[in-house]
Amino acid sequence: MGDLLDSLAVWMPRQRWYGTKGRDPQLTVVxxxxxxAPDTRLLLVRDDAAAPAILYQVPVVVRAEGSVPPGSLIGAAGDARVWADATTDAAFTDLLYAWVCAGGTVGAPEDALTAFALSAAADRRPAARATARVLSGEQSNTSLIFRPDGGAGVPVICKLFRQVNPGINPDVELQSALAARGAAFVPAAIGEVRGSWVTPEGVPVSGSLAFAQEFFEGVEDAWRVALDAAAAGVDFAARAQALGASVAGMHVALAEAFPTRVPDAADRHAVVGAWERRLSIALSEVPALQPYAQRIRDVYASAATAEWPPLQRVHGDLHLGQVLDTPRNGWVLLDFEGEPLRPIAERLQPDVAVRDVAGMLRSFDYVSGAVADDDGAAVRTWVIAAQQAFLRGYAETVGPGRRGDDALLAAFELDKAVYEAIYETRNRPDWVGIPLAAIGRLAPLG
Structure with a gap:
């Protein structure tokens, strides 16, 4: 095991899902x-280089030298054999597919892998056999697409959570609950895998390891659909209104499926405090924000005393890229994990649904910066019409008393723009004008 850990300490930092860049891993097997399956193991590896420590899921196989894809090679295992990442190995992927489709158990109850097959409508069930392919471009997780090997059955996408936390992952919890209620705006839930283990401190815990759902073949996300429509000058109001209705339907269903509560002073203080902390960072990194500082704080102060709706479970990281345009179901919402950088404990708590609405408004606004068009005014008009239609669809569906005060929406939208100003300054300076223009509209001077 020592040789494998040494190899993992070199291999893991090169993976996109590894979260502690720039530090030497300090790994132990939990x-x-x-x-x-032949020579196949699933490891939970704790990295104490981060504080708090991060727990990673690493399925591995031992195979003959020269028989594994270069990117999957972890290191030497002796006797002309090597350790490799099992997500590209058919022995592991076939087993994973069987787990999420039919269930299964490995190990003793206190130290077990348990898979659950989740019921789906007859026309949305998986095939008996399927071939796996790793989805390219994944960052925080590894997703596998399973396409049927002939016969009936829908394609399946299975997300393997690379960073593992105690408790059920919100992506599993929320999507499963919505799918079980028959919601057409989420994919059919196929199955999940959970693990039970004992922490180095001796505490028995369990957590989500994988989640499988229906895969929509050959569709585009709402970001690409919106970009194409804006570039062509195609009216998008009806589509945006339908998207607003889908987001509202999600919020209504989540409020019915999970407990809600009236926000108290501590809740308001926590949200406003997060806004203030983000603004402080932005003011130090984005000098162009300095003239707007007081106006931004005025918007936050107005929201702090406004009417707040009950707190409830939300998507938490909603934007056009998290929505698929499907011919059968219309708009379909994905990836309910919430913001990956937020602690898991925060992502599991009831939140303000307006956060999701603000995220969608900001995503529409980015269309104006991404579309290459000589007539910026025309694209801006397109964006405003799409945003207004989205809000109409949301308000008509969510009903009175749920949306919250407009001042609260303005503050969440402004906070998102402040975050974007930080991100663009650090990563894409040519794009910083998009959030800065939004801040100028949401917190105008004079």
Whole structure:
């Protein structure tokens, strides 16, 4: 095991899902399951280089030298054999597919892998057999697309959570609950895998390891659909209104499926405090924000004393890229994990639904910066019409008393723009004008 950990310490920092860049890994194995497949194991590896420590899921196989894809090679295992990432190995992916489609258990109850098949409508069930392919471009997780090997059955996408936390992952919890209620605006839930293990401190815990759902073949996300419509000058109001209705339907369903509560002073203080902390960072990194500082704080102060709707479970990281345009279901919402950088404990708590609405408004606004068009005024008009239609669709569906005060929406939208100003300054300076223009509209001077 020592040689494998040494190899993982070199291999893991090169993976996109590894979260502690720039530090030498300090790895220990927390769980080690031998699977019912040749030379295949599933590891939970703790990295104490981060504070708090991060727990990673790493399925591995031992194979002959020269038989694994270069990117999957972890290191030497002796006797002309090597350790490799199992997500590209058919023995592991076939087993994973069987788990999420039919269930199964590995190990003892206190140290077990348990898979659950989730019921889906007859026309949305998986095939008996399928071939796996790793989805390219994934960052925080590894997703596998399973396409049927002939016969009936829908394609399946299975997300393997690379960073593992105790408790059920919100992506599993929320999507499963919505799918079980028959919601057409989420994919059919196929199955999940959970693990039980004992922490180095001796505490027994369990957490989500994988989640499988229906995969929509050959569709585009709402970001690409919106970009194409804006570039062509195609009216998008009806589509945006339908998207607003889908987001509202999600919020209504989540409020019915999970507990809600009236926000108290501590809740308001926590949200406003987060706004202030983000603004302080932005003012130090984005000098162009300095003239707007007081106006931004005025918007925050107005929201702090406004009427707030009950807190409820929300998507938490909603934008056009998290929505698919499907011919059968219309708009379909994905990826309910919430903001990956927020602690998991925060992402599991009831929140202000307006956060999701603000995220969508900001996403529409980015269309104006991404579309190459000589007539910026025309694109801006397109964006405003799409945003207004989205809000109409949301308000008509969510009903009176749920949306919250307009001052609260303005503050969340402004906070998102402040975050974007920080991000663009650090990563894409040519794009910083998009959030700065939004801040100028949301917190105008004079």
């Amino acid at each position: 769980a080690d399951w031998t699977l019912d």
